[in-house]
Amino acid sequence: MGCCCGPLVGAGAPVGHTYSRQAFPRPRKEPALSPLVGVPEPVTVRVPAKINLYLGVGPLRPDGYHELVTVFQAVSLYDEVTASPARTLTLAISGEGAAELPADQRNLAWRAAVLLAERTGVEPAVHLDLAKGIPVAGGLAGGSADAAGTLVACDALWGTRLSRPELLELAAELGADVAFGLVGGTALGTGRGERLTPVLAGGRWHWVLGVAHGGLSTPEVYRELDRLRAATDPEPDLLWDQPVAVGPVNRLINALRLQDAEQLGRLLANDLQPAALSLRPELRQTLRAGAELGALGTLVSGSGPTCALLARTEEHAVRLAAAMAGAGVCRTVKVVAGPVPGGRRVET
Ligand code: C5P
Numbered sequence: 001m002g003c004c005c006g007p008l009v010g011a012g013a014p015v016g017h018t019y020s021r022q023a024f025p026r027p028r029k030e031p032a033l034s035p036l037v038g039v040p041e042p043v044t045v046r047v048p049a050k051i052n053l054y055l056g057v058g059p060l061r062p063d064g065y066h067e068l069v070t071v072f073q074a075v076s077l078y079d080e081v082t083a084s085p086a087r088t089l090t091l092a093i094s095g096e097g098a099a100e101l102p103a104d105q106r107n108l109a110w111r112a113a114v115l116l117a118e119r120t121g122v123e124p125a126v127h128l129d130l131a132k133g134i135p136v137a138g139g140l141a142g143g144s145a146d147a148a149g150t151l152v153a154c155d156a157l158w159g160t161r162l163s164r165p166e167l168l169e170l171a172a173e174l175g176a177d178v179a180f181g182l183v184g185g186t187a188l189g190t191g192r193g194e195r196l197t198p199v200l201a202g203g204r205w206h207w208v209l210g211v212a213h214g215g216l217s218t219p220e221v222y223r224e225l226d227r228l229r230a231a232t233d234p235e236p237d238l239l240w241d242q243p244v245a246v247g248p249v250n251r252l253i254n255a256l257r258l259q260d261a262e263q264l265g266r267l268l269a270n271d272l273q274p275a276a277l278s279l280r281p282e283l284r285q286t287l288r289a290g291a292e293l294g295a296l297g298t299l300v301s302g303s304g305p306t307c308a309l310l311a312r313t314e315e316h317a318v319r320l321a322a323a324m325a326g327a328g329v330c331r332t333v334k335v336v337a338g339p340v341p342g343g344r345r346v347e348t
Helices: 108-120 142-158 164-174 178-183 218-232 242-257 261-267 273-279 283-292 314-327
Strands: 043-060 066-084 089-095 126-132 186-191 195-198 205-211 297-300 307-311 332-338 344-346
Touching: 043 142, 043 178, 043 218, 043 242, 043 261, 043 332, 066 142, 066 205, 066 242, 089 108, 108 126, 108 142, 108 164, 126 142, 142 164, 142 178, 142 344, 164 178, 178 186, 178 195, 186 242, 205 283, 205 314, 218 273, 242 261, 261 297, 261 307, 273 283, 273 297, 283 297, 283 307, 283 314, 307 314, 314 332
Parallel strands: 089 126
Antiparallel strands: 043 066, 043 344, 066 126, 066 186, 066 332, 186 195, 205 307, 205 332, 297 307
16 A cells, blocks of 8 residues: 555654663652551552564664564553551452462563662662562563553652653553553554654454463563574665655554554554564464454454454454454453553542
């Protein structure tokens, strides 16, 4: 499809930037106090999973990350982070895959609370409860969602009142996908994925997620991609040329804007998919079943192993999910829709 239609990304300045490290000392606004006991009320934040509709991976950078051009979409599958007053930092995890996750400083949510406390000069005194709805290590940015939710929840609990750009700066320090967890919607990501520009994605998009048994380690999948590239090309860096990536990305963004689901299905692409399939060959069956059962497009989500299948309508998604469940090619299936907003406080 030709690409001739003006600017394809949404109006407004990029919502993610590269920032210098800095502290944000400020007078604190007193958080809401419980009328009964005189302590701040717990704060709950709901944060969505993401899928990458396009993921172009460039060369390995000196900082250990790869240059990316990606289109994220936040979908209706959530983790909830509740921050409650406590004397020290503690973490509890419940729900989907909770037992597989560390409840200490190795957890990105823990590190998010520590980073916010350090930068604002407060004690990291909070009890964090993570209620997992996003499959662990599934390529859906569940860990990043928890970190994004922790930033928003602790900022409210501690009354530190960071601005949006300040929160985005901390998010970008924590990981490549954390800023998108704050922003949500549909966005173009560049750099490590943390520089975000909103994309106009009209309408509602319906997806079936094929959730696999077990997870995949994101660094391992990137390493496998480097290995595969090195095996086929002695100078893999030469494969990356941003202007080459821009054509397909613009076509995909155009399909989103025009709500052309057939076209979007054809344009879904993920450079990490060969690496994920190399580590987990059985995912080919999931993708093949999705295509045979009528998905408009199929791809591995991010570093996998979750597979995302595009449906025409919500009703089509429900039928496709039932057929996928019957085919027995994944652990479980979920029907989701996007775009949805990023991490938001919810009343409990
Ligand atoms: O930032 P995040 O913790 O999500 O990244 C996990 C790992 O994935 C990084 O340590 C890196 O090995 C790999 N990665 C990458 N390039 C990116 C994003 C992630 O190589 N743009």
